[in-house]
Amino acid sequence: MLGIFDSGVGGLTVVKELLRRHPSSGFIYLGDTARTPYGNKSAETIRRYAVEDARFLVDKGATTILVACNSVSAVAMDELRKEFPTIKFFEVITPAVLSATGKKIGVIGTRATIGSGVYERRLKERDPNVEVISQACPLFVPLVEENWINKPETKRIVRTYLEPIRRQQVDALILGCTHYPLLTKVIRVSLQKRVKIIDSPSALMDTVEREAASELVDGTQKYYFTDPSAATDAIATKWLGTMIKGVRAELA
Amino acid sequence: MLGIFDSGVGGLTVVKELLRRHPSSGFIYLGDTARTPYGNKSAETIRRYAVEDARFLVDKGATTILVACNSVSAVAMDELRKEFPTIKFFEVITPAVLSATGKKIGVIGTRATIGSGVYERRLKERDPNVEVISQACPLFVPLVEENWINKPETKRIVRTYLEPIRRQQVDALILGCTHYPLLTKVIRVSLQKRVKIIDSPSALMDTVEREAASELVDGTQKYYFTDPSAATDAIATKWLGTMIKGVRAELA
Known part of the structure; x- marks a missing residue:
């Protein structure tokens, strides 16, 4: 079972x-x-x-x-x-790593996940030349659990956290936390259109x-x-x- | 000890x-x-x-x-x-209730604290005619723990949560959570100057x-x-x- x-x-x-x-x-x-x-x-x-x-x-x-x-x-x-x-x-990490293609990959997650460096390590095992831009977004989980999905405050916090990743013009972004797919729409508008968003549940x-x-x-x-x-x-x-x-x- | x-x-x-x-x-x-x-x-x-x-x-x-x-x-x-x-x-509740004077008292706290109705009950025991305006602010604790004390995003969230209390023109506001004194400055600017802010540690x-x-x-x-x-x-x-x-x- x-x-x-x-x-x-x-x-x-x-x-x-x-x-x-x-x-x-x-x-x-x-x-x-x-x-x-x-x-x-x-x-x-x-x-x-x-x-x-x-x-x-x-x-x-x-x-x-x-x-x-x-x-x-x-x-x-x-x-x-x-x-x-x-x-x-x-x-949930290996499947997302295998789905993320491109030379520059962004990864967002909790402090524990990002601090562990696991995504960066796995992405580099697969392709030693990949560039990984990681960002801990510790406020995303409380925002989702409060159901503040579409609030202007949430949009602003998402934009603030994602700014370094947007500037780096990544090819793909891994949502390294199972809460984050609920913020996909807001995350989408904070990044260039061509960025592939990879959510771990899928x-x-x-x-x-x-x-x-x-x-x-x-x-x-x-x-x-x-x-x-x-x-x-x-x-x-x-x-x-x-x-x-x-x-x-x-x-x- | x-x-x-x-x-x-x-x-x-x-x-x-x-x-x-x-x-x-x-x-x-x-x-x-x-x-x-x-x-x-x-x-x-x-x-x-x-x-x-x-x-x-x-x-x-x-x-x-x-x-x-x-x-x-x-x-x-x-x-x-x-x-x-x-x-x-x-x-921490009784001392704050005893310090809060006025006819209209605002109370902010976590969902558990506000949901319990304890401040409202205690304030009305002391003065049955007091009007109490309560507001749960569940995002304040993660904001403080992230040390986002002075961020514009925090100011905006504080303003959003406090808006109903500001509109009601309370005489005093009880900070019903021990994290909140760290947000006192931001809370202060979201309310009328005459509002007395009561923090529970003191x-x-x-x-x-x-x-x-x-x-x-x-x-x-x-x-x-x-x-x-x-x-x-x-x-x-x-x-x-x-x-x-x-x-x-x-x-x-």
Whole structure:
């Protein structure tokens, strides 16, 4: 069975992409809303949380796990694979790196993701001559979670953060955080038209369809949160366009 | 011994006010940076975290505890007093309510604090005819933690959030979150000049000096964080104007 986890609601963009392609696919989602966000916490703390999150999904029967969180994908994959050797893990960084073509690539993400340097390292492994321009955008997650998607204040903050990337005239921009696809329209107008925007949920689902098609089978869809609330249900319902009622997850 | 806790770094504004008045006063500070922020989490989760935080301080020898977090003060005081009957607790709401004079009072805070309605209830207990205008400002905490104190984007967001309060021509504004005093200058210019701004660290310290003067004795000053990091040390050092090195706290 397919398990999907994230620090909070951001990973629901992965669920959204999964459901767009396979509306009846079964899965369990875990959002660690009691400890969200992860992106400004230390690598050590993120690793501990990631193992606890994955253990919850494994105990519920997950055999393939999508790590729908760039911060976890950036710092905790070795830990997860060591702790759960029989589970097949997919993370969000490799698929985005493989989709990003061009000589100059921009990457935006949380402080943890950008600070880890993982995108730059992976992009250079693929093409040692690529130029990478990285920018941490720590205010994007709270803006998305407040649903300030189309506010003038948000447009201005996006423009401020993206200015160094716009100046460098990149060929592609990787949205290195699962929250960011919700800001795509605003990001789009802050960059030159020809810039290819790569969002990780879509790149991830390409990979899953290729490498784990047998897991994409019809089944029940269940949403767990470590701090379920009316606010979380409301944001999930709005993003996914269908009524969501989260269930409390008690992590071991 | 004096213990002080908060969901993260915001409570350091209470430490700052304590040290301004009593530079050599001994205390232990706990910031739950591994689970910060609390303000957008459920009351049930905040209560559980508050008890764990207080237990850490009590185990370290605290006999008087300053709850330097409005969200905890709003929803968890009954829990704390029941769980630790021999400990003297001070919270940040009552002192601010007692300082706010006038017929029309504005209150700003996190979603948890404003949603609890605690300020409105307490202000009306004191004066049933008072008019209270409340506004949740959930983006202020991330803006402060990013140190975007003087940015034009921040000024614009502050103006947007405060507009309903400005229109109502309040007599006083309670900054119902320990992070907000760092935004005082920006808040000041978004309101009429005559508005009295009440910040909880200063109101809290007035109360502590009055009711627990015997706890204000010289001693060691120690900072614990559940997720200590260079970033946390940097923000603490900057705010307090003295080199801070946080120690890891393991909560039971």
